Amino acid sequence: MANATNKSNSAVKSIENFFLFSTREYAIVYMLLGLFVFLSATAQNFLSLDNMVNVFRQSAIFGILAAGEFFVIISGMIDLSVSSTAALAGILFAMIIKAGGVEMTPLAILAGILAGLVVGIVNGLLVSKLRIPPFIATLGSYLYVRGIVYVSTNAYPIVSLDEGYNYLGRGFILGIPVPVIIMVLVFLFSIILSERKKLGRYFYAIGGNEEAAYLSGIDTVKIKTLAFTVCGLLSAIAGIILMSRLGSGQPNAAIGYEFEAIIAVVLGGVSFSGGKGKALNVFFGTIFVAMLVNGMTILNINPFVQQIIKGVVFIVAIWTDVVRNRTKK
Amino acid sequence: MNKQPILQIQNVSKQFPGVIALDHVTMQVASGEVHALVGENGAGKSTLIKVISGAYSKDEGTVLFDGLELDNPSPVDCINLGISTVHQELRLVEQLTVLENILLGSPKEISTLLGRLVDWKATRDQAAQLIESMGINIQPDALVGELSVAKKQIVEICKALSRNAKLVIMDEPSATLTEKELDVLFKIIRKLKQDGITVIYISHRLEEIFQIADRVTVMRDGKHIITDEVSSLDRKKLIAYMVGREIDNIFPDRTISTGNPLLDVKKLSIPGTLEDINFTLHEGEILGIAGLVGSGRTELARAIFGVDRKGSGEISIRGKTTTIRNIPDAIKNKMALIPEDRKLQGLILDLSVGMNISLVGIDQVLKNSLINSRLEKDVAEKHISLLKIQTPGWTQLIKFLSGGNQQKCVLAKWLVVDSDILIFDEPTRGIDVGAKQEVYRLLTNLASQGKGIIMISSELPEIMGISHRILVMNEGRITGEVDPKESTQEEIMHLATIQNQKSH
Numbered sequence: 033m034a035n036a037t038n039k040s041n042s043a044v045k046s047i048e049n050f051f052l053f054s055t056r057e058y059a060i061v062y063m064l065l066g067l068f069v070f071l072s073a074t075a076q077n078f079l080s081l082d083n084m085v086n087v088f089r090q091s092a093i094f095g096i097l098a099a100g101e102f103f104v105i106i107s108g109m110i111d112l113s114v115s116s117t118a119a120l121a122g123i124l125f126a127m128i129i130k131a132g133g134v135e136m137t138p139l140a141i142l143a144g145i146l147a148g149l150v151v152g153i154v155n156g157l158l159v160s161k162l163r164i165p166p167f168i169a170t171l172g173s174y175l176y177v178r179g180i181v182y183v184s185t186n187a188y189p190i191v192s193l194d195e196g197y198n199y200l201g202r203g204f205i206l207g208i209p210v211p212v213i214i215m216v217l218v219f220l221f222s223i224i225l226s227e228r229k230k231l232g233r234y235f236y237a238i239g240g241n242e243e244a245a246y247l248s249g250i251d252t253v254k255i256k257t258l259a260f261t262v263c264g265l266l267s268a269i270a271g272i273i274l275m276s277r278l279g280s281g282q283p284n285a286a287i288g289y290e291f292e293a294i295i296a297v298v299l300g301g302v303s304f305s306g307g308k309g310k311a312l313n314v315f316f317g318t319i320f321v322a323m324l325v326n327g328m329t330i331l332n333i334n335p336f337v338q339q340i341i342k343g344v345v346f347i348v349a350i351w352t353d354v355v356r357n358r359t360k361k
Numbered sequence: 362m363n364k365q366p367i368l369q370i371q372n373v374s375k376q377f378p379g380v381i382a383l384d385h386v387t388m389q390v391a392s393g394e395v396h397a398l399v400g401e402n403g404a405g406k407s408t409l410i411k412v413i414s415g416a417y418s419k420d421e422g423t424v425l426f427d428g429l430e431l432d433n434p435s436p437v438d439c440i441n442l443g444i445s446t447v448h449q450e451l452r453l454v455e456q457l458t459v460l461e462n463i464l465l466g467s468p469k470e471i472s473t474l475l476g477r478l479v480d481w482k483a484t485r486d487q488a489a490q491l492i493e494s495m496g497i498n499i500q501p502d503a504l505v506g507e508l509s510v511a512k513k514q515i516v517e518i519c520k521a522l523s524r525n526a527k528l529v530i531m532d533e534p535s536a537t538l539t540e541k542e543l544d545v546l547f548k549i550i551r552k553l554k555q556d557g558i559t560v561i562y563i564s565h566r567l568e569e570i571f572q573i574a575d576r577v578t579v580m581r582d583g584k585h586i587i588t589d590e591v592s593s594l595d596r597k598k599l600i601a602y603m604v605g606r607e608i609d610n611i612f613p614d615r616t617i618s619t620g621n622p623l624l625d626v627k628k629l630s631i632p633g634t635l636e637d638i639n640f641t642l643h644e645g646e647i648l649g650i651a652g653l654v655g656s657g658r659t660e661l662a663r664a665i666f667g668v669d670r671k672g673s674g675e676i677s678i679r680g681k682t683t684t685i686r687n688i689p690d691a692i693k694n695k696m697a698l699i700p701e702d703r704k705l706q707g708l709i710l711d712l713s714v715g716m717n718i719s720l721v722g723i724d725q726v727l728k729n730s731l732i733n734s735r736l737e738k739d740v741a742e743k744h745i746s747l748l749k750i751q752t753p754g755w756t757q758l759i760k761f762l763s764g765g766n767q768q769k770c771v772l773a774k775w776l777v778v779d780s781d782i783l784i785f786d787e788p789t790r791g792i793d794v795g796a797k798q799e800v801y802r803l804l805t806n807l808a809s810q811g812k813g814i815i816m817i818s819s820e821l822p823e824i825m826g827i828s829h830r831i832l833v834m835n836e837g838r839i840t841g842e843v844d845p846k847e848s849t850q851e852e853i854m855h856l857a858t859i860q861n862q863k864s865h
Binding site: 224227228229230233236237240241243244245246247248249250251303307308 | 668688689691692698700705706707708709710711712716720721723724727730731732774
């Protein structure tokens with residue numbers, strides 16, 4: 033029996049080592065390749081160009097949310113309010129176009145983004161100034177922001193909008209869906225901000241060791257607030273694209289999207305404890321989640337079962353994070 | 362005394378990626394002895410005790426405890442077998458009482474209709490008895506968070522004993538203790554020995570080894586170097602074993618003259634913490650600040666550096682009155698703080714050596730407002746060679762460096778912005794003799810360049826060895842200034858402990 037435990041122990045250990053050393057940073061790349069090969073072999077039409085475009089289009093909205101979440105998580109915090117923020121920005125966008133027609137698009141986008149920035153700043157101040165734990169503060173925001181959406185629409189969808197309303201969600205440029213282009217731009221922005229900008233370095237520093245960052249002269253209150261502000265901005269962009277794609281203003285839109293976003297971030301190897309992780313890998317994490325959902329749909333897996341699988345993937349992703357952080361070697 | 366070995370370590374090896382932490386270590390600890398374990402940082406002491414206490418698994422070799430072979434046990438297995446560890450970072454629950462902490466995990470239980478419940482009376486009696494046997498006055502109902510570090514350590518020891526420990530491993534218990542508290546700890550260790558309990562004692566302060574240990578084992582580079590009776594060794598020999606060469610004088614020569622006033626602190630007070638602090642730091646001067654833990658030394662450093670804002674008083678730099686409201690203000694005035702706890706306050710462990718070094722002076726590595734890795738590399742490599750930081754490269758994660766090299770990186774961070782006033786809080790805490798010597802040399806070098814240095818330290822030999830002047834603090838006040846060349850450790854201890862006798 034002792035032998036058996038030893039064996040299973042060593043099996044667990046070699047799995048742990050896999051995540052711990054050799055592939056720490058690139059685990060997601062291997063997982064993505066593995067999933068790709070598996071689905072290519074098993075799911076019919078998975079490899080078709082149409083379907084590939086589909087995967088990317090499906091990933092765009094929560095991918096942009098994941099990029100926002102990424103900045104908050106590397107700073108050692110979490111934002112649960114991204115889906116509500118997205119809905120608020122999107123509904124504002126829909127309301128303005130409903131009132132003023134499609135010519136108002138620039139103003140509508142601006143208003144949506146502004147709303148996202150405000151929610152982000154408020155989240156940031158709740159956490160950094162009032163020192164409310166991020167989980168609790170943004171859980172509150174998740175509720176009240178969605179509440180604002182319901183109050184401002186009476187929970188009725190905003191319908192019969194001008195044709196051009198759909199462009200950001202359904203349009204194409206040179207055959208590439210507009211949401212995909214925006215997502216790629218957002219990830220380019222995220223890579224530059226996290227790896228080449230002073231602000232990004234400060235996010236990592238605070239997420240890694242807030243006290244040391246503070247004693248090195250970093251204004252931690254300001255930087256933490258900015259992490260939420262960036263997240264609010266990207267949530268708003270995601271929300272605007274989502275509403276445009278839905279073709280109407282849906283007060284219920286984006287509910288649950290924070291989970292896909294967080295799963296993508298964690299699958300991308302970003303540590304929940306902060307200070308570690310790469311934006312590019314979050315992009316791969318995003319594609320992984322989209323591919324998984326797409327594959328399950330093609331394989332005709334019952335949507336309820338899909339939910340179970342997503343939950344399991346989420347827990348496994350978190351487990352790998354725990355393994356990576358464990359001190360016992 | 363029973364001379365049977367209680368612990369036999371045979372050919373134990375442990376490897377981490379890129380490092381051989383333990384290289385076929387063989388040693389024995391005799392039952393009932395106080396066995397000191399010494400070696401520089403990175404010598405493998407911590408890894409060895411982690412293997413013994415079940416925190417790490419070994420790659421090869423055998424460990425026999427009390428005749429029983431331990432095959433990669435869990436920490437809980439080890440505690441049940443009678444191996445307890447008192448860690449340097451104490452693992453007590455601050456919000457619980459002394460009593461609850463001692464019996465956490467092993468309370469007396471009683472069977473009732475509701476199942477097994479904690480029998481508080483029996484538990485309390487046992488804890489009280491343990492505390493009493495220590496001969497120390499600690500209230501079982503006191504909250505652990507309110508105790509001094511020394512008393513917390515005693516609580517840790519009681520906790521170990523409550524689990525019938527046969528072997529107590531103490532990992533640098535003295536690092537945070539004052540001389541007086543150390544006496545109490547030694548008294549307890551002698552008592553443990555009397556009761557037949559074996560103690561493995563790890564310390565960087567060699568004086569202590571000679572006071573308390575029976576035998577000592579020296580490790581270097583993951584290898585066992587020697588185990589011998591303490592009585593047949595002396596300090597110099599011990600150091601030679603540790604570093605592999607002889608070190609004659611660990612303190613460099615003091616720079617002779619000091620220059621113009623650099624920093625003037627007048628009437629600095631923080632209600633309840635600091636009272637009427639006045640002193641001047643000159644260019645080229647190393648000003649030592651001595652005092653017991655809790656005397657306000659760290660608070661003084663933080664107040665000057667703008668960390669805690671509630672103070673009153675006046676600070677001038679080079680004769681000009683300056684307001685320092687926060688840390689960025691202090692940095693603008695070319696001040697630096699190298700804090701007490703490297704890992705908690707000094708380093709971002711998951712970032713690279715280079716990123717840590719450029720953290721304060723990050724503007725210097727920006728080009729078109731983007732971080733330029735070429736510039737960052739230049740800045741990092743310049744300081745790596747300047748301070749002789751041992752690292753495979755500037756992109757190495759800083760957590761993989763030894764304590765001494767990490768400490769140099771914290772200093773490098775401030776040299777990048779050319780700080781003039783450097784405040785060191787316990788700069789040699791937890792680093793080994795060789796690295797200490799280097800830190801002393803660095804401090805002296807910096808002083809000779811005209812920088813002003815404030816060094817807070819609990820180690821009297823070092824503060825007397827390199828300071829030009831020493832301020833002694835007690836209960837938030839400066840109780841005296843001494844010339845290290847003309848005073849003794851006793852005089853400093855006297856100033857550090859005199860009761861409130863402020864003249865009105």
